[in-house]
Amino acid sequence: xxxxxxxxxTLSVQEGDSAVIKCTYSDSASNYFPWYKQELGKRPQLxxxxxxxxxxxxxxRIAVTLNKTAKHFSLHITETQPEDSAVYFCxxxxxxxxxxxFGTGTRLLVSP
Amino acid sequence: xxxxxxxxxxxxxxxxxxxxxxxxPISGHNSLFWxxxxxxxxxxxxxxxxxxxxxxxxxxxxxxFSAKMPNASFSTLKIQPSEPRDSAVYFCxxxxxxxGDYGYxxxxxxxxxxx
Numbered sequence: 146x147x148x149x150x151x152x153x154x155t156l157s158v159q160e161g162d163s164a165v166i167k168c169t170y171s172d173s174a175s176n177y178f179p180w181y182k183q184e185l186g187k188r189p190q191l192x193x194x195x196x197x198x199x200x201x202x203x204x205x206r207i208a209v210t211l212n213k214t215a216k217h218f219s220l221h222i223t224e225t226q227p228e229d230s231a232v233y234f235c236x237x238x239x240x241x242x243x244x245x246x247f248g249t250g251t252r253l254l255v256s257p
Numbered sequence: 258x259x260x261x262x263x264x265x266x267x268x269x270x271x272x273x274x275x276x277x278x279x280x281x282p283i284s285g286h287n288s289l290f291w292x293x294x295x296x297x298x299x300x301x302x303x304x305x306x307x308x309x310x311x312x313x314x315x316x317x318x319x320x321x322f323s324a325k326m327p328n329a330s331f332s333t334l335k336i337q338p339s340e341p342r343d344s345a346v347y348f349c350x351x352x353x354x355x356x357g358d359y360g361y362x363x364x365x366x367x368x369x370x371x372x
Contacts, residue, residue: 179360188348188363189300234300244313245361247300
């Protein structure tokens, strides 16, 4: 089955810096790659996603890139703000029922 | 839209007791997922349903765990008997399989503590 690895497990940056989180997946049939943000004590929330027919997608300060050949995808956050502090999860899906396999999460801390 | 609704939000129970967690998916969604989240193991998929039918329950840890979806608007996850190692946050999520947008919507979760 699918296996998703995520790095780093923790990431500390200064406000205004960029942050990059990377994930690799094992199943070449995977075709959907969402990213979720989870604030302390709250539910994971979808922040951006990308499909295998697209190499990059942007939404304001957030972007995701996908390299199908290498089977990895990354989340880029520019001009980080303290409210970006949270745990970020990547995920991959290869089934028609959208069974998502999650990475282990990255705890991002943005210091003022 | 009220989103995915889970109850209870918190549950504290004694070892050996039966625990039932409840979930109401978003109306119109046809896939429902139960996840367990712990610090050690992250987000683990326990079971998921499509059109009320269980598709994959390979993540259910033991026979003590069971899940049902009697109709499109309700699902339960039951643990009987409960053990301290079952302590975790249990999330329910729903989505619409077959639509272009595949994103899950998670419920607020049930924090289970077994003492």
